[in-house]
Amino acid sequence: MPIRHAACSCGQLTAQVVGEPVRVSICHCLACQRRSGSVFAEQARFRREDVTPSGRSTVYERAGDEGPGARFHFCPVCGATVYYELVGMPEFVAVPVGAFAEPGFPTPTVSVYEERMHGWVVPPPGAEHYR
Template sequence: MGENRARHTGGCLCGAVRYEAEGDPLFAGYCYCADCRKASGSGFIPFIGFASTAVRFSGETRQFRSKSFRGGEAVRNFCPVCGGLVFGGEVGKDESHTIYAGSLDDPSSFHPKMAIFTRDRPAWALLPPDFTAFDTMPE
């Protein structure tokens, strides 16, 4: 990874799972879908997307798979020690990975601009007024 590019690091609560991503994210926002709400125990999951070539992971993860909106599988990776949700996607298979922004070492590097699955947003989960909102997944 180059020295002059932005670097994003983070990991789970106990530190057993870590990642390093280089460059600017492809996208960043909030997901209000029912699966993300249940996985996070919150009203939404803040996420950042990176190309798989821009991110490296270390440590062993466990995976939870569920049916995705487009019919494939959604893969969520979490730490088997502390249970911390860290990233989405299958390493070595997917072209991009979704990092869960709550796992960032420096949360100030998260700059969300969009909201997805707003049709599923509970009334008590606020939607920032300057976000681009999508009822489901954008094309």
């Protein structure tokens, strides 16, 4: 069973994850574009019991376009988001895939908010698509 380590840019806030993600997805919503500083955000969803955070975090809670939203945990020193809680799904924790700094991480299988996707972005072959 793999053990992965997610971390912020300065290393103060981390999350250890045991096992494979339940889901890996990319989100094209405008809030994720702003939060990630990119044209989409990629995240991996894990069972809560498989994620062990460590370090201090500041929390930003955001209402969702659909559903109750999320609580983002980011480093108060460098500002990087390391994990977030899905308010309507307390049994899961999501981790931005970039926080793992692992180029071989599993490919996303879901692409959401594609109506806001930049025209040059091409989701992975075989991914489920949601507008």
